Amino acid sequence: xxxxxxxxxxxxxxxxxxxxxxxxxxxxxxxxxxxxxxxxxxxxxxxxxxxxxxxxxxxxxxxxxxxxxxxxxxxxxxxxxxxxxxxxxxxxxxxxxxxxxxxxxxxxxxxxxxxxxxxxxxxxxxxxxxxxxxxxxxxxxxxxxxxxxxxxxxxxxxxxxxxxxxxxxxxxxxxxxxxxxxxxxxxxxxxxxxxxxxxxxxxxxxxxxxxxxxxxxxxxxxxxxxxxxxxxxxxxxxxxxxxxxxxxxxxxxxxxxxxxxxxxxxxxxxxxxxxxxxxxxxxxxxxxxxxxx
Amino acid sequence: xxxxxxxxxxxxxxxxxxxxxxxxxxxxxxxxxxxxxxxxxxxxxxxxxxxxxxxxxxxxxxxxxxxxxxxxxxxxxxxxxxxxxxxxxxxxxxxxxxxxxxxxxxxxxxxxxxxxxxxxxxxxxxxxxxxxxxxxxxxxxxxxxxxxxxxxxxxxxxxxxxxxxxxxxxxxxxxxxxxxxxxxxxxxxxxxxxxxxxxxxxxxxxxxxxxxxxxxxxxxxxxxxxxxxxxxxxxxxxxxxxxxxxxxxxxxxxxxxxxxxxxxxxxxxxxxxxxxxxxxxxxxxxxxxxxxxxxxxxxxxxxxxxxxxxxxxxxxxxxxxxxxxxxxxxxxxxxxxxxxxxxxx
Numbered sequence: 277x278x279x280x281x282x283x284x285x286x287x288x289x290x291x292x293x294x295x296x297x298x299x300x301x302x303x304x305x306x307x308x309x310x311x312x313x314x315x316x317x318x319x320x321x322x323x324x325x326x327x328x329x330x331x332x333x334x335x336x337x338x339x340x341x342x343x344x345x346x347x348x349x350x351x352x353x354x355x356x357x358x359x360x361x362x363x364x365x366x367x368x369x370x371x372x373x374x375x376x377x378x379x380x381x382x383x384x385x386x387x388x389x390x391x392x393x394x395x396x397x398x399x400x401x402x403x404x405x406x407x408x409x410x411x412x413x414x415x416x417x418x419x420x421x422x423x424x425x426x427x428x429x430x431x432x433x434x435x436x437x438x439x440x441x442x443x444x445x446x447x448x449x450x451x452x453x454x455x456x457x458x459x460x461x462x463x464x465x466x467x468x469x470x471x472x473x474x475x476x477x478x479x480x481x482x483x484x485x486x487x488x489x490x491x492x493x494x495x496x497x498x499x500x501x502x503x504x505x506x507x508x509x510x511x512x513x514x515x516x517x518x519x520x521x522x523x524x525x526x527x528x529x530x531x532x533x534x535x536x537x538x539x540x541x542x543x544x545x546x547x548x549x550x551x552x553x554x555x556x557x558x559x560x561x562x563x564x565x566x567x568x569x
Numbered sequence: 570x571x572x573x574x575x576x577x578x579x580x581x582x583x584x585x586x587x588x589x590x591x592x593x594x595x596x597x598x599x600x601x602x603x604x605x606x607x608x609x610x611x612x613x614x615x616x617x618x619x620x621x622x623x624x625x626x627x628x629x630x631x632x633x634x635x636x637x638x639x640x641x642x643x644x645x646x647x648x649x650x651x652x653x654x655x656x657x658x659x660x661x662x663x664x665x666x667x668x669x670x671x672x673x674x675x676x677x678x679x680x681x682x683x684x685x686x687x688x689x690x691x692x693x694x695x696x697x698x699x700x701x702x703x704x705x706x707x708x709x710x711x712x713x714x715x716x717x718x719x720x721x722x723x724x725x726x727x728x729x730x731x732x733x734x735x736x737x738x739x740x741x742x743x744x745x746x747x748x749x750x751x752x753x754x755x756x757x758x759x760x761x762x763x764x765x766x767x768x769x770x771x772x773x774x775x776x777x778x779x780x781x782x783x784x785x786x787x788x789x790x791x792x793x794x795x796x797x798x799x800x801x802x803x804x805x806x807x808x809x810x811x812x813x814x815x816x817x818x819x820x821x822x823x824x825x826x827x828x829x830x831x832x833x834x835x836x837x838x839x840x841x842x843x844x845x846x847x848x849x850x851x852x853x854x855x856x857x858x859x860x861x862x863x864x865x866x867x868x869x870x871x872x873x874x875x876x877x878x879x880x881x882x883x884x885x886x887x888x889x890x891x892x893x894x895x896x897x898x899x900x901x902x903x904x905x906x907x908x909x910x911x912x913x914x
Contacts (some may be wrong), residue, residue: 334649362800373798375797377792377794377798378860379788379791379796379858381791381858382788386784390784390796390799390801391800393781395780398780399780400779400784486808498719560705
């Protein structure tokens with residue numbers, strides 16, 4: 277896979293999305309400080325960090341859920357302040373959240389077009405919608421023989437792909453993937469990583485949020501590690517090895533594992549453990565599982 | 570990671586046969602139940618076999634079905650309306666009192682009742698949105714408010730427990746023709762609410778499955794946060810659904826008023842559950858996001874057949890409610906089973 281990235285670097289030299297000294301504070305809590313980030317089309321920008329590092333805050337700023345309080349954010353060279361997710365979406369920034377924004381009991385094609393239905397007069401153009409949904413999913417390399425199947429009956433990886441394909445089809449320029457592999461097994465993660473590459477090849481600027489350096493290194497062109505709200509590493513792929521990336525990430529992870537052990541042994545150790553432990557404890561699981569493979 | 574390249578043909582995801590696709594439709598359970606009930610009474614009740622009684626059975630079904638259709642839409646949208654039963658009476662009383670008290674043309678009262686019914690629905694939806702409380706609580710409040718207001722206003726205006734007769738007011742005949750007349754089709758006398766029931770079921774069914782509004786209804790019921798994230802106007806959709814229930818209450822209320830010429834102020838209590846049961850028999854889930862309007866209409870038909878079938882069979886009618894309870898539980902179990910089978914999960 278290492279051959280994939282260098283061909284795409286020169287496609288566009290100006291970043292489609294650029295954060296300069298961007299920061300966000302909630303009251304007196306600085307969740308994010310001095311973040312510089314450039315996202316280019318046809319590139320995968322990986323944002324790594326342990327829980328509480330500021331990944332979620334960064335996503336919320338870019339997707340328009342929160343406004344930044346310091347620095348600036350430029351989209352196609354124009355300084356923007358998104359007031360709502362709708363504005364961000366209209367400007368071509370799509371976010372695929374962990375919970376995916378799919379209605380579980382609705383069919384694949386209905387979910388694909390939810391909120392952007394194709395109409396013929398007052399009615400839905402159902403054959404056309406099914407055809408397009410099928411084509412777009414096939415383009416992403418996923419074949420779902422029965423588009424009337426409810427998405428709840430599909431695997432986690434397939435659902436991720438539907439959400440990604442939908443974002444691409446509806447004209448996203450930048451797609452933010454919020455830990456798309458965190459809840460998945462090894463094989464399913466591989467499927468999703470493949471589609472990240474496809475989204476990149478389709479010319480999108482991909483922001484891949486993860487805490488798994490192995491996944492990031494497989495697809496990333498550019499790596500940013502956040503720690504306690506600051507950027508501690510900002511490197512291109514050719515400046516970095518997987519070992520270095522893993523090493524940079526490991527400090528935080530070891531701490532999480534350590535606190536997990538301490539919690540099990542000594543109840544009085546709960547206080548320091550709670551400080552270092554992730555607020556969403558479930559996140560540490562898949563990362564460790566991945567390490568064994 | 571070697572398996573990554575071989576994913577396109579995932580042999581675990583097979584195509585479903587058209588048989589199981591058909592079985593997976595939410596209204597299938599109700600249809601099977603309806604056939605079973607029809608066969609049962611066909612066998613045991615001679616009067617049930619009389620063609621002329623079809624009109625009576627359909628009429629009984631329609632007085633539940635008109636509301637079951639709109640309640641099913643609301644339930645697919647993920648909400649309940651416990652005020653649906655008394656709202657029918659409120660609508661009828663509004664029309665009766667307005668027309669009688671001011672000695673107006675009854676059509677003015679009918680218009681006022683429509684406005685009030687839609688306003689009650691909009692209020693339910695708005696309060697739900699503002700407070701974030703479950704619709705069970707919000708509409709339980711509305712239920713008691715309306716129940717009390719029905720009794721109190723009728724006492725105040727008509728001095729009793731029933732509204733005053735309207736048949737000497739202007740416009741009564743035309744209103745009676747619109748809301749309570751009947752048509753004869755061969756040997757069958759079809760009362761007009763039957764036609765409203767069928768028309769409303771067809772329109773609501775098309776709305777649900779063939780328009781983007783239907784897509785939104787499924788989505789707000791299935792996962793309202795997901796719906797909002799992709800730009801579906803969640804609040805507006807829910808308010809619209811509550812107003813739909815208001816509209817149904819108005820249609821049925823007007824029928825009740827002009828069929829009997831007056832309305833009892835205590836009517837309607839308990840019917841909210843009958844509508845919900847019809848919708849659930851028709852395949853709606855209590856959690857929302859799944860169900861069928863046609864199924865709810867069939868659920869109402871089961872009600873109508875059972876109600877009259879028990880009488881025709883000469884059984885003690887006291888058993889009716891027991892029979893309903895059994896039907897409800899059985900249909901939910903059948904729906905669950907069929908759904909699981911058909912989805913192969």
